[in-house]
Amino acid sequence: MIVFTLGLTWTLAVLLSLLDGRKHPVGGIALGGLAAGFAGLLVLGWEVFTNGPVTMVAGGWPPGVGITLRADALGVTFAVLSVGVILIALAYEAVSGIESRTFPALAMFMAAGLTGLFLTGDAFNFYVFFEIAMIAAYALTGYGERARQLRAAFIFAVVNLLGSVLFLIGVGALYHLTGTLDMRMIAERVAAAQPNAALLTAVAIFVAFSLKLGLFPFHYWLPAVYTGVRPSVAAMLSGALANIGSYGLLRFGGELLPQELEMGATALFVLGTTSIIYGALQAVSRRTMTEVLAYSAIGQVGYILIALGIGGPVGFAAAVVYAIINSLNKLLLFLAAGLRGWMVGAAFAVGAFSVAGVPPAAGFLGKLVLFQASLAVESVALVALIFIGGALSFVYSFQIYQRVFWKPQARAYKISPSTARLLVAGVAGLLLFAGAWPEPLLALGQRAAAAVLLGGAP
Amino acid sequence: MILVSALTIAVLFGVGSYLLLQRDLIRVVVGIILVSNAANLFLISAGLSRGQAPIYPLEEGVEVSDPLVQAMTLTAIVIAFGISALLMSLVYRVYTSHLSLNLEDISEAEVREEESIESREVAED
Amino acid sequence: MKTSVMTRVVARVLLVPALVVALAILIKGYADTGDGFNAGVIAALGMLLQYVAFGYEEAERMMPVRLVAVIAFGGLLLSLAVALLPLFWGLAIFTHVPGPGEEVIHLGTVELITPVVFDIGVFMLVFGFAVGAIDLLARAIHRRET
Numbered sequence: 255m256i257v258f259t260l261g262l263t264w265t266l267a268v269l270l271s272l273l274d275g276r277k278h279p280v281g282g283i284a285l286g287g288l289a290a291g292f293a294g295l296l297v298l299g300w301e302v303f304t305n306g307p308v309t310m311v312a313g314g315w316p317p318g319v320g321i322t323l324r325a326d327a328l329g330v331t332f333a334v335l336s337v338g339v340i341l342i343a344l345a346y347e348a349v350s351g352i353e354s355r356t357f358p359a360l361a362m363f364m365a366a367g368l369t370g371l372f373l374t375g376d377a378f379n380f381y382v383f384f385e386i387a388m389i390a391a392y393a394l395t396g397y398g399e400r401a402r403q404l405r406a407a408f409i410f411a412v413v414n415l416l417g418s419v420l421f422l423i424g425v426g427a428l429y430h431l432t433g434t435l436d437m438r439m440i441a442e443r444v445a446a447a448q449p450n451a452a453l454l455t456a457v458a459i460f461v462a463f464s465l466k467l468g469l470f471p472f473h474y475w476l477p478a479v480y481t482g483v484r485p486s487v488a489a490m491l492s493g494a495l496a497n498i499g500s501y502g503l504l505r506f507g508g509e510l511l512p513q514e515l516e517m518g519a520t521a522l523f524v525l526g527t528t529s530i531i532y533g534a535l536q537a538v539s540r541r542t543m544t545e546v547l548a549y550s551a552i553g554q555v556g557y558i559l560i561a562l563g564i565g566g567p568v569g570f571a572a573a574v575v576y577a578i579i580n581s582l583n584k585l586l587l588f589l590a591a592g593l594r595g596w597m598v599g600a601a602f603a604v605g606a607f608s609v610a611g612v613p614p615a616a617g618f619l620g621k622l623v624l625f626q627a628s629l630a631v632e633s634v635a636l637v638a639l640i641f642i643g644g645a646l647s648f649v650y651s652f653q654i655y656q657r658v659f660w661k662p663q664a665r666a667y668k669i670s671p672s673t674a675r676l677l678v679a680g681v682a683g684l685l686l687f688a689g690a691w692p693e694p695l696l697a698l699g700q701r702a703a704a705a706v707l708l709g710g711a712p
Numbered sequence: 713m714i715l716v717s718a719l720t721i722a723v724l725f726g727v728g729s730y731l732l733l734q735r736d737l738i739r740v741v742v743g744i745i746l747v748s749n750a751a752n753l754f755l756i757s758a759g760l761s762r763g764q765a766p767i768y769p770l771e772e773g774v775e776v777s778d779p780l781v782q783a784m785t786l787t788a789i790v791i792a793f794g795i796s797a798l799l800m801s802l803v804y805r806v807y808t809s810h811l812s813l814n815l816e817d818i819s820e821a822e823v824r825e826e827e828s829i830e831s832r833e834v835a836e837d
Numbered sequence: 838m839k840t841s842v843m844t845r846v847v848a849r850v851l852l853v854p855a856l857v858v859a860l861a862i863l864i865k866g867y868a869d870t871g872d873g874f875n876a877g878v879i880a881a882l883g884m885l886l887q888y889v890a891f892g893y894e895e896a897e898r899m900m901p902v903r904l905v906a907v908i909a910f911g912g913l914l915l916s917l918a919v920a921l922l923p924l925f926w927g928l929a930i931f932t933h934v935p936g937p938g939e940e941v942i943h944l945g946t947v948e949l950i951t952p953v954v955f956d957i958g959v960f961m962l963v964f965g966f967a968v969g970a971i972d973l974l975a976r977a978i979h980r981r982e983t
Contacts, residue, residue: 268910312929389794416747422748423754797967801970801973
């Protein structure tokens with residue numbers, strides 16, 4: 255089962271590259287294939303949650319020799335989330351008409367890369383899949399091929415390549431320190447490594463993932479890219495690709511380098527706090543919707559970093575839950591930003607409330623788990639920060655909602671296709687549902703956090 | 713040997729970073745390629761050991777150099793190869809749409825474009 | 838831009854040796870140094886030389902460049918098939934047939950194992966991709982000059 259989605263998306267991506275993505279049936283094939291892959295991941299997820307992690311070693315080699323594919327609760331959760339986001343963004347694009355030959359194939363390559371990345375147990379293999387997903391993303395950023403998109407793609411590619419290089423150096427250093435690439439064996443052996451070298455490696459890996467996430471000091475590329483690209487691509491980048499950052503920090507920080515993560519907790523708090531405040535203030539002061547959303551994305555990842563800094567079962571669970579909700583929020587908001595017509599305003603409002611952390615939307619749950627986590631470490635400053643951040647995000651969410659959906663429309667907007675609007679409404683419904691019935695999501699977060707702490711056990 | 717490879721990596725990285733900060737897009741791309749090659753070299757050095765090439769048949773009692781770092785580096789080279797082709801085509805596309813490879817001209821075009829968007833929106837308000 | 842006669846002669850003469858070396862590296866890969874990627878790059882270098890010496894129109898006449906995408910993605914599919922097919926026999930992905938230590942069918946000194954097929958796929962992918970990229974950039978330069 256573990257290779258089903260990977261093999262399917264890969265094969266389809268290759269086949270779709272040869273076809274013209276603008277034709278209707280091609281979009282249909284891509285959608286159907288990706289939906290099948292998504293279903294496969296759900297089945298795999300069920301297996302993992304009932305029977306524990308699924309492992310497979312490529313080539314039938316003994317473990318430690320061959321490349322391991324391993325699906326545990328954390329990986330499967332992120333894989334389902336990311337492929338789901340890509341599926342919805344692809345459906346959105348297919349409904350409103352794909353304009354480029356390569357769009358379905360690239361989305362498929364990205365799904366294949368992300369699936370592989372979340373389900374691998376090998377540090378170098380992680381890098382390879384990571385690059386596959388990133389290369390698809392670079393090409394997707396240029397989708398639309400107007401000057402604006404091309405500039406965005408160039409900035410995105412150059413900055414993130416530097417991040418990839420740093421990560422590659424980090425992987426090389428991990429191999430040098432531990433003599434293995436298997437994540438579990440690295441986790442066992444890294445404690446015996448020289449502490450300074452391990453800390454330096456951890457910093458390189460942290461910077462690499464922060465670049466992907468767009469955390470405060472490494473955020474400079476993000477606004478230019480998110481405002482430059484098309485709504486569906488922005489949704490894929492912030493809803494699916496940015497998950498690499500949160501997953502990577504959880505996996506490499508929480509599981510492989512736990513001591514270094516603990517040592518850096520203060521740095522994480524400082525960076526997370528500046529990220530939240532900076533992102534929120536910038537978002538409040540911006541006028542265009544996509545710009546507000548881009549800066550809001552910078553602020554929102556700050557919360558994930560804080561949860562990571564808190565650490566332990568509570569903190570990691572909070573980070574997972576927050577990452578899931580954040581990626582659904584961003585998917586909804588970026589998609590709704592590109593639409594006009596009935597239901598879109600309501601859907602956008604749900605997304606905006608969710609970002610602000612107002613019940614009953616799921617964002618409230620995200621803020622709540624963070625709140626609990628900061629109570630667990632008895633930090634007044636963190637509680638206050640979450641309140642301030644929440645208040646600021648309420649201000650900017652309401653501002654854009656008011657500016658875009660309340661003002662009398664000066665120009666006659668073309669009403670978007672009803673299927674696209676239904677899709678957006680469906681995501682909004684999902685967020686409301688998750689907010690109203692939070693138990694499954696919380697349980698998911700706890701299982702995933704347990705997987706991080708126990709080094710891959712269920 | 714370790715010193716030599718450390719120095720080479722440092723020089724490659726330094727030159728690459730310097731080029732990355734230039735205003736010409738081609739130089740930026742060359743800088744990226746140099747930096748990623750520095751990383752490849754770093755990867756090789758992660759398992760630097762003296763020994764015979766790890767290909768069968770092996771002589772008895774002779775040390776074998778680490779094949780894994782070489783396999784990893786080969787993969788990283790392949791990825792860098794693909795990425796440089798992608799970057800080249802991106803640069804070409806940017807060139808055709810802006811008729812310039814200078815970052816200053818390009819950012820000027822960006823500022824102009826943004827101003828026109830903002831003035832349109834202010835007019836709507 | 839016109840290149841000298843010397844360049845053109847050398848380019849033409851070097852094409853076949855480049856392809857032969859590529860082929861040798863490709864199939865010897867499992868008993869000696871080499872693999873599909875290196876072979877693909879060497880073969881593509883041979884083609885690059887033609888582009889440099891003769892310009893893209895002449896080079897395209899020598900090789901069906903339209904097929905390049907098909908070669909590349911066909912190679913990728915071939916490699917994928919070799920990687921995934923063992924699943925249908927209940928084996929892990931990328932399983933070698935025949936496995937390590939088992940008796941291999943020899944064709945001269947060439948050992949016939951499934952990784953060779955995988956590498957042929959890689960070769961096609963790399964060659965197709967590289968020639969495609971070269972062709973794209975060569976056309977771009979040509980368009981700018983005219």
